[in-house]
Amino acid sequence: MSGGPPSRESIPQACRPDHAVTSQFVGSLKCSLASGDEKAVTELLRTQIRHVDAIIELNNDDWMKEPSARIPPHVLLGLWTLEYTQELTTPLCITCAHGYTECARYLLHRRADANAAPGGRSPLHEACIGGHGDCVQLLLEYGANANKKSEDGLSPLHYCNTNGSLRCAELLLQHGAIVNQVTEDTQDTPLHVAAQLGLLSHAELYLVRGAMIDLKNQEGETPLSAACRGKGGDEDSYLEICRLLLKRGADPDTQDQQERRPLHHACREGKHKLVELLLAANVDVNATDYSGVLPLSCALQSAELHCDKKPQIIVRSLLNHGARCVCPEAFGKVLRYCSGLPEIIALLYNSYISLQVCSKWKQEISEEVIQTHQYFYTRFFSLSGSIRSLQHLCRFALRRHFGSRCHRLIPLLPIPKPIQDYLLLINEGSLL
Known part of the structure; x- marks a missing residue:
């Protein structure tokens, strides 16, 4: 003023x-x-x-x-x-x-x-x-x-x-x-607060006392969404709260005002255990929010912020549950977000039947990252114009056939464990 x-x-x-x-x-x-x-x-x-x-x-x-x-x-x-x-x-x-x-x-x-x-x-x-x-x-x-x-x-x-x-x-x-009294500004119930902060014992107490499990706050978030977005406690606390809420009947695919679902929040916060829990509850892995953002996009956009949480585990889980991969034209943008995590780049590369690697993508990667992961990116950009191996083409065909059931059916195949891992994209950043 x-x-x-x-x-x-x-x-x-x-x-x-x-x-x-x-x-x-x-x-x-x-x-x-x-x-x-x-x-x-x-x-x-x-x-x-x-x-x-x-x-x-x-x-x-x-x-x-x-x-x-x-x-x-x-x-x-x-x-x-x-x-x-x-x-x-x-x-x-x-x-x-x-x-x-x-x-x-x-x-x-x-x-x-x-x-x-x-x-x-x-x-x-x-x-x-x-x-x-x-x-x-x-x-x-x-x-x-x-x-x-x-x-x-x-x-x-x-x-x-x-x-x-x-x-x-x-x-x-x-x-x-x-127990269901709401705050004046955000319309949060005590159960919302407990979920946001990872307070498992409080959440159990409120549910026993009749807390409404899917009541939405001003942003349209339920306690389950609040727990998936929470930042206050350790991931195990949020995992137990979400497991409790789901067991009591919480809707795992509930949408807030921006049409974001719990899976969007868990992916954006890098909480791979929560992602696995929600995927096991059969949520829509390809649901988009109001802006058209997929859970996989949320995981990729925040990956470097949560590099200590191994975000590649989330990306692999989503792909093995049928997540649509990034369109090839947008791969350069993926490098902008995730170039510091070659494990994720390898996962995505191995999820295509083929991908035309463009030299101009180097512009999306900082010199520092190139130097840190020199071996990987030298190998990556040398793939320009190359043809994928027959082994990879067989993997792609099998994964496409199984679709969203890859995570469940591949471990049942009577094949050696290393081959199962290869089919499930567990290859520690190899470009195969």
């Missing part, structure tokens, strides 16, 4: 706290909190607060607040804003956020408001964020609202977003928390 700074009269009157950030009390309180000194915090809250529900200002960067304040340089340049940060809280919010149960009990016994939220979050929200089950139990016993939403539109259950918060979630549900 440009122009001159606003007049002081145009700034809304800020909330006046009982204890300002500049006070000696708040300074001492912040020091004690930073050092984790529970006794010092308790002593301060017992002896120096004005009343049990006093509003405490922990932070305020409003440069307009004091007439004598030094104006920041960005304001002098005309890059001013009406927004600033003011962090307000209460003694009960502070103690519950840090898990100081005895101090919270002291405040509640003196009738502290268990639902007060001057900073946007109530003591119950703060306790759930920290995974402090004893504080959650205490607050609920003193009448805290298990379904109260924060200023951000999240219920206490939505703040149970760590493995350590499982007991908090159990207590909330025992005291009437709505």
Whole structure:
């Protein structure tokens, strides 16, 4: 925003706290909190607060607040804003956020408001964020609202977003928390949150308590899609959640608003175990999203981002389940995305009956990659105009005959294991 700074009269009157950030009390309180000194915090809250529900200002960067304040340089340049940060809280919010149960009990016994939220979050929200089950139990016993939403539109259950918060979630549900309550902005249920973060025990709890398994959020994602797209935990956690959801009847081919399916997300995130699980559930391996993107394209576009996860396993699995290969005219684009992973280039090359290698494709590959994989690309570009071997032509004919059943039928053939591997494109980057 440009122009001159606003007049002081145009700034809304800020909330006046009982204890300002500049006070000696708040300074001492912040020091004690930073050092984790529970006794010092308790002593301060017992002896120096004005009343049990006093509003405490922990932070305020409003440069307009004091007439004598030094104006920041960005304001002098005309890059001013009406927004600033003011962090307000209460003694009960502070103690519950840090898990100081005895101090919270002291405040509640003196009738502290268990639902007060001057900073946007109530003591119950703060306790759930920290995974402090004893504080959650205490607050609920003193009448805290298990379904109260924060200023951000999240219920206490939505703040149970760590493995350590499982007991908090159990207590909330025992005291009437709505398991299918959605957030205001994204329409996520607690099951969506658990799936996004790889929280298996939370997901099991919510399903036992009646969570709707295919409920969609604002983006049209179900919990299964959320788990396939999740980035917070390890892949095994997401695998177990997806296995649980599928076992409970989740639709493996559900579409979001962009017509993306769980398989698209799993491929884009490089989660090969999830891809295998979804393929075993008979999903459509050639389903396109709204932009016409295939799961194989998702895997190729993100392959170098997930090179540590061996994305070639995903590409091979998709091809062995009948994925349509990239049209030959677009192979140069594939090199642009995947040139640093010759195993993938070899897989794709071996999935064609023949492919006319073009020397101009070298322009899509950086010099650094060429040097790193010099042997492979020297061999690759030497194939220009060459004829594929009879062995490869037989492999192609057999794979085309089996189609999407390659993964299932080839291992049943009475042939040696090395030949089965050859037919399944397990050849460690060989251009055969």
